Amino acid sequence: MKIKSGRFKIFILAAAVGTGLFGAFVNAQTNPTNEQVIQIVAKKFNYAPNVIMLKKDRPVVLEFTTLDVVMGFNVPDLKIRTDIIPGKVSRVHLVPDKAGTFPFVCDIFCGSGHEDMSGKIIVT
Amino acid sequence: MKKTINRRDFFKLAGLGGVVFASGLGNLSSAANKAGREGNAYDDFYFVQLSDMHWGFEGPPNPDAKGTLKKAVTAVNSLELQPDFIVFTGDLTHTTDDPKERRKRMAEFRDIVSELKVKDIRFLPGEHDASLDRGEAYQEFFGKTHYTFDHKGVHFIVLDNVSDPGAIIGEEQLQWLAADLKQLPNDAKIVVFTHRPLFDLYPQWDWATRDGAKAVELLMPHPNVTVFYGHIHQEHHHMTGHISHHAAKSLIFPLPIAGSQPKRAPLPWDPAQPYKGLGFRRVEAEVKKAEYAITEFPLSKG
Numbered sequence: 001m002k003i004k005s006g007r008f009k010i011f012i013l014a015a016a017v018g019t020g021l022f023g024a025f026v027n028a029q030t031n032p033t034n035e036q037v038i039q040i041v042a043k044k045f046n047y048a049p050n051v052i053m054l055k056k057d058r059p060v061v062l063e064f065t066t067l068d069v070v071m072g073f074n075v076p077d078l079k080i081r082t083d084i085i086p087g088k089v090s091r092v093h094l095v096p097d098k099a100g101t102f103p104f105v106c107d108i109f110c111g112s113g114h115e116d117m118s119g120k121i122i123v124t
Numbered sequence: 125m126k127k128t129i130n131r132r133d134f135f136k137l138a139g140l141g142g143v144v145f146a147s148g149l150g151n152l153s154s155a156a157n158k159a160g161r162e163g164n165a166y167d168d169f170y171f172v173q174l175s176d177m178h179w180g181f182e183g184p185p186n187p188d189a190k191g192t193l194k195k196a197v198t199a200v201n202s203l204e205l206q207p208d209f210i211v212f213t214g215d216l217t218h219t220t221d222d223p224k225e226r227r228k229r230m231a232e233f234r235d236i237v238s239e240l241k242v243k244d245i246r247f248l249p250g251e252h253d254a255s256l257d258r259g260e261a262y263q264e265f266f267g268k269t270h271y272t273f274d275h276k277g278v279h280f281i282v283l284d285n286v287s288d289p290g291a292i293i294g295e296e297q298l299q300w301l302a303a304d305l306k307q308l309p310n311d312a313k314i315v316v317f318t319h320r321p322l323f324d325l326y327p328q329w330d331w332a333t334r335d336g337a338k339a340v341e342l343l344m345p346h347p348n349v350t351v352f353y354g355h356i357h358q359e360h361h362h363m364t365g366h367i368s369h370h371a372a373k374s375l376i377f378p379l380p381i382a383g384s385q386p387k388r389a390p391l392p393w394d395p396a397q398p399y400k401g402l403g404f405r406r407v408e409a410e411v412k413k414a415e416y417a418i419t420e421f422p423l424s425k426g
Contacts, residue, residue: 072290076327083290103328109255109289112219115330115388 035059035093042084042106043067045113052121054096064090072108075121083108096123169208169276170408170417172200172242175354176374178252179236180229181218185377185390188398192375193236195423196404201241207406208275210242213354213372214250214286214319216266223261230265246273250319250355251286259287270297272304278409279308283318285333291320292335302342315409316343316351321371323364326382331356340364352407356382357390359420370418373403399423 036058041048043066054060064073064084073090074081077100082090106117177193186192200210217229230253237245247266254262259269269284281304285293293301308314316322322336333339343349349367357374358381377390378401394400403422 070289074327074330076324076332105328105330107291107327107330107334109251109286109291111221111256114219114251118329118387 035061037061037063039063039065040073041065041067042071042073042117044069044111045106045116047073047104047106047117047119050119052119054121054123056096056099056123059093059095062092062094064092069110070108071110071117072106073104074107075102075104077102078121080104081107096121099123168409170406172203172207172210173213173352173372173405173407174200174210174375175213175372175404176215176250176357176376177212177233178215178218178374178376179233180220180225181376185393186402187393189376192399192402192423193233194239195399196375197236197239199421199423200404201239203406206242208242209244209246210240211246211317211352212237212248213317213352214248215252215354215374216247216250216262217253218376219252219256221256223257226257226261227264230261234265246280246282246317248282248317248319249284249286251289251291254284254287255289258289259284262287270300276409278313278315281314281316283316283322283339285318285320285322285336291330291333293333293339294335298335298338298342301339305342305346308346310345311347313409314343314346314349316349318351318353320355321353321362321369322351323362323369325356325360325362325371329382329388331382340367343367358401372405373401373420373422375402375404375423378402 038052038060040052040062042064052062064082066084066086068086070086071084072081073084073092078094080092080094082092084090100123102121102123104119104121106114110117174196178189179193181189183189200207216233217226220226220229249259249262249266249269254269262269269287270282272279272281274280281301283293283301284297285291288294318333320333320336321331322333322339325331344365344367347366351367351369352372353369354372354374356371357377357379358371359373360371362369377393379388380391391401399422401422403420406419406421408417408419
C-alpha cells in the first residue's frame, strides 16, 4: 500500500504540526464528494473505535481528534501516519483497493498505557 | 587495566547461570573455537548489557518485579572476572505520569545499581524514562542522553531515539552523529547503543525508529559497526547491510515475538519457570579483530 502510486490511493495526510492550513487547503481541492467519513476519538489510552471497517474501493476520510494529549496514528502496512493534536482535527483520505486487516498503533509516547493504544483497519 | 581472558576462562564464565545463547558475528564462532582448540589467550575486554528494567512496574507479568533487578546486580557482581563496564540500554524505570514519582523511581534505580562492583556504568534512556518530559528528569539523574566514549580502541556511540515522543532521533542529533563519524577513520571499530531498534523491526508494535534509516545511512560507510539495543524485551538479531543489530532481553518481563499475537502484551509469568525469558548479556570484544562474542545469561535455567 503506497501513497498515490500504491494499491491504496491516499490523497492527503493533514494536520501534521504546523501544516494545518496547508492541509485544509489541499483537502478542499481534492476531497472526493462521495467520501465516507469516519470519526475516531483518541483518549488515553485507546482509540474509539479501535476497529475501523472499510469497504474496498470506497473513498473514506478518517477524522481524528484527541481528548487529552498528542497521539499518533500509524498504519505501517498502509504507509499512513498522522499526528493527532488537541484542539485540531486530523484527516486522512484514502481509497482502499485491497482487502485485508491492517493494524495501527500510536507512535507518539503518550503515557503509561501507550503500549495499549492500537487497533486495526479491516477492509472487506 | 589490561585483562587477558583465555578460552577456558571464557567458557567458565559462560557457565554462570546457564547459557542459553552464545554466538558472535558469524566469523567469531570459528575464531573462538580455533582459539579454544589451540589454547590461545588474546587481549580483549567485555562489557555487560542490562536492559529494560522498568523499575516501578507492578503486575502479574512479574510478581517479583522488585527483586529481578537486584538479582541481576548480584549475578553480575558474582562474575569471577568483572566486566570493564556495564551499559543499561534504556527503560530504567517504568512510566509514570507523575514527575515526582518519576524522579523517585530514578533515585531508587540509581541506588540499587550503585551496588554493582563495577563503577564504570553507562546509561541511556528508554521511552518510559524520557518520552513524557523529553528527558528532563532522566538528565537530572543520569546525564546526557546521547554521547560518545572510547574504550580500548573501540568507539562507542550512545544514540537517543526516545526523548522525542515521536520515536525519532531528530535532525540535530543526526548532524551530531555525522560530525562524530567524520572524525573517525573509515575502519574505526564502532559500537552503537540505542534503546529502540534503528531499523523497522515491527512498526505495527512501535518497534522502530522513524528516522533510524538516516542513522544507519550515516554508519554505512564504516565497515566495523555493531548496534546493541533493548526495547523489545527479547533476543533478536538483524543485519542492515554489513551492520549487525542485537536486541537484549529484559529484566522485567519478556514480550512476544513480533506479530505472534494480536497485542504486544507481556508474556505471562510462568510459576513453574520463574524468570524464564529474562536475563542479561555479556558482550566480549576482541579488539585486534573487531569481533564480538555475545552471551545471553537468563535469570533462570530451563
